[in-house]
Amino acid sequence: MINKDIRLGKGLGKIKFGLTMKEVEALVGEPEEIEESEEEDDFEHEAWNYWEEGYSLYFDKEDDYRLSCIETANREVQLWGERIFEMSPNQILQLFADNDMNDPEEEEMEGGETRISFEKEMIDLYFDDEQLIAVNFGVFIGDDLEVKWPEK
Template structure:
């Protein structure tokens, strides 16, 4: 994967939300691991893990197994043109504020990690102390709770 720009609500580089599993495989090749959701999971899904690249891609059954969420720990990804994994928590929050993304919700996990979420923008940032360790972001959902797929 060459372009590592996270585009909120749209995807990561060429990997756009709404792509089918076949389209993703064409772009990235076969995943290193495929995980099926457990019965107790709220949404039935498949996760394709590309461990070497630092990406997990999620396909929800409810969305006809189209790509709807990406989680990454790849230190080269960028948000708003900035390499966020090289920034402090305060710098990341300022970056979002500078791009008019506001109203973060913060939650402390039992493991000691902090999750900062921007619900409207469908992005979660996971920090271990001051270090960003993972970003999870998904396709936008409108006020009627309907998925808003980006144009292909």
């Protein structure tokens, strides 16, 4: 379906943050399922799920429904040329450290998973028993809370 390189703050392969729903559909086709956010959610959004490929693409109403976040469980995705789903949490932390990102936050989730976040880089890694199960990453936000859309 798509190039599987995570580009922090920019997107996944040719799927770039900031694309409209129409642009995304032209690139990757119709989603298998579209989920609307619940009314009690903090952010109104639409999630496009591509279950077979292992991707969910998030469009926030606040951002005029432009692509702002991607979640993936696709085991073939790469970050800095490494297949992170085949790595241990320590190897992944070392990979981030090798790329000058040394301030992870770790949190135990209600379901028993562990979330490791690099807030400035807008990426969350979810682990279950030392196994990476999902990666969620989004467009960068400046110190002024302004969205930093990547160049088209």
